[in-house]
Amino acid sequence: MIRTGDFYRDSIRDGREVWINGERVKDVTTHRLMKPVVDIRARIYDMQHDEKTQTATTYEEDGERYAIGLRLPYEKKDWQDKRDAVDLQMHDIGGIVTRVGDETIGEMWSLWDGKDILNEIDPRFAENIERHIHQAIKNDPFHVSANTDPKGDRSKAPQEQDPDMLVHVVKETDAGIVIRGAKYETAASYSNQAFLKPTIANWGNAELSDYALGCIVKMDAPGVKHICRSGFADRAPAADYPLSSRCDEIDTLMILDDVLVPWEDVLFYQHTRAAAFIRATLHRYSAFPFVQRTLSYADLIIGTALWNVRQTGLDKQQAVQEKLSELAVWREGIDAFLTASIAMAEKSPNGLLMPHQSMLMSGRVHALTNLPRMMHLARELCGGQLCVTPDAASFENPETKPWLDKFYTINDDWISDDRRKLLALGRDLLNSDYAGHRLTFQLFAQSPPFAQLAAVYRNFDWNGPLDFAHKAAGLSDNVWGAKKH
Template identity: 40%
Template sequence: MGLMTRQNYLDSLDDGRKVLVDGKTVGDVRSHPALAPMVETVARIYDLHNDPAHADLMTFERSDGIVGSRFYKAPANREDLALRRQMTTRVLREICPTMDRFGDETVTALFTLVDRQDLLDRFDTRYARNAARWLDLLQRENLFMTSGNTDPKGDRSRQPFEQDDLDLNTRVVEERPDGVVLRGAKFETGAPYAHVAFIKPTVGNWSPQNADFAIACVVRLNAPGVRMICRLPQYHGGAANANRFEYPLTGGFDEVDTLIVFDDVFIPWEDVMFARQPELAALMRGELGRWAAQGYLTRCLAKADLLVGTALLVSEHSGTIKIPPVRSKISQLMMHRQAVEAFLLAAEAACEETPSGLAMPNQSIQNAGRIYCSQTYATMVQLLREIIGGQPVMLPGEAMLNSPETRDDVMKYFAGAGYDAPTRLRAMHLARELTASAYAGRTQSYQLFAETPIFAQENALFATYDREESMALARRMAGIEPAATAAPEAAPRLKVGHG
């Protein structure tokens, strides 16, 4: 069919999917006020793919001559990694810098599965072949793939197989000659307006008793038995009802987080990456974020850019940009922003070669960047609060600006530093959305947990850091002969600097 267009995308959502908002079934996700703004946002991403001004970055020509979406191209070298970063940056700058889920990072688990064909083939030769087939399909058609990562879990002190209700973790309840049957649920962002979801195995102790929960597959989101229960909209009645003057982010970019329920959903074998393979789940689960974290860091950089820009804008509008202590805090914001970019570029520059010859960001540097971004986003938001002061929580709305009874007062008392009231209020409302709104709270939680909890990120850094090199230096400086101590288990080293 070729690369999907805006109209193809909009038409494709009329597919019988089961979506519920505020307890009611949604007739058409394209027009429902809680979903329509994000449907339009994703449609704009399809516009970018089909716009000649952006096509060189958003697409690539495959070896068979077909034009594919770069979202779904596994990086072959350092240049490909750079192009992926630039592609994601283009989307964030052209559409919205606070967006998180639009497909480029969720697909990267398939990169890992294709790359580790040697490992998957030890269990079933269909697995890697299925992953490669899905990558091919995604490249050619540019479907929107989201993921399904987080289970409800129930009592988190107990293993999945120990739960009173086994459905609290997604599991295989039946194997058939033609596929498997899936039951359970996953939390995910963007599912109501995506095409498919890549279901990942939950994080757990992969003992034989947990075999049913060791499932990785692609689910079509209009499949029989799939229903999507959307969280409470951030704006009453849905984002489409929000005034964009007062809610510049909520009104257009309220990404809808969803509970995807799998009520005995049939998954054909061709869509299964592995099933009931706890050993394989244990081996693969930690590797599925190899490339996804590059997308996360790119998003963190875009958010940091917006925080810096908003701080500069509001302080210029108030005249406080001339005050040294305010400049000092803005400089701290700039420092955080530059640090994020440093992690991103360094991981790319020191990229590593994978077992099959792909290029992935330097895992140790990238994992350190993940931790930094997860830990410091709240600090950056707090700096913005201190820079802009308390005025964002005392702002008039657009109706007060337009009302004959209040307009003169608003125009007089909210102007300043050479800027009129409407201009200053627009900047202040953006600042409020970033610091003192439901949108701000959701974004801070997402930053903290979207890349798994920080302790899991720290474990990933510990596993990928070259510990032996650092210990060898310490032993030499301490005067300890290498033979005098047993070598610790070192992280596997991959080739660095794949060009």
């Protein structure tokens, strides 16, 4: 059944070991740094029950309602429904959150597409992934994805250094496998489970490897420890940092200290081909909701910049309109890639409908390659007051309020308090520690640029351009063998 927000909160009050700022967290649902984002995830759960939003965020099957984000996609409408739900959620919470579950379940769908590969080593593994996918639909857990290891010295194979730098199996038991290592994972400390898989294809020359592992790890399992980075939520008043105080997603170094993974939760093991398959197809589905969130980020950037130039009466200037148009072209490009990836969607090896891969991966490159430049363009439009405006307390203090009212009131429509609020949003969106973190986070959440371009290279249809050039040049047919290489 679809969860409520309170059911979700209760599910993570399980005695898990969470550390932040050098202190053990007693309750992640009430901790000052985690409560804001936990409340956002709870709100998304509650939207599934709210009569105003239930239809858009859930679907009905056999008299039961399920989360639209977890629905297996078989038709184009399934993807459009997911897209509409995410748009509604982002607007409802008034910010951007990346890790809420719908963006990570797709990684499991990718592994399910490789069930023939899993059957090569053990048919139970294909059965396990299928069962977990359907359990996720039924039980509606907060499901995240554990990808990146500490790695250590990348010039060495994992066997040539501390073996725990990459997660690996240390022994088998009748009950399951015991794993050791660590993973970086956003939202792990306040989620229910993670899909753990290898981050790199660096298993040495062995055909079988204890590092080639995919499994489900419960976040409260014995031996799982969460060591979190410090958060932004309590660094400054919410009035000055409206995004940092609500939408900061806590990242975790998840320690796996001899964690037992039951056999029914093992999705592949000692199978380098399965590990290579999931690394090559990991973002086959999940790139879509990630890119869509960048589209939401683009809308927030444009809205903030446009309100600023309208406040100050600069929106009629051609130079300003040109900058706004650049932002719009970037935004519309993201939207076009997403729309085209649905319109040209392809059947996956397992019969699911996956977004057109070349369009989707190209859209990701377009969205993220241009993100830093677009953020700076928005800074230009917002002006230098972003970095020099006093805080909310100064606007409220009787000694300083009259002066700030005088110099920040623009006209009868734009009083100083509204001017301050807009500048606070722009500062947090574009200039704050939180803004810098969100920009760098893209290298982690959506893979680094070289991997994004590699995905385009693997999925682009090179034959069309080759055929065109072949005909235009009048090349002989015997060059077609070279084309294949």
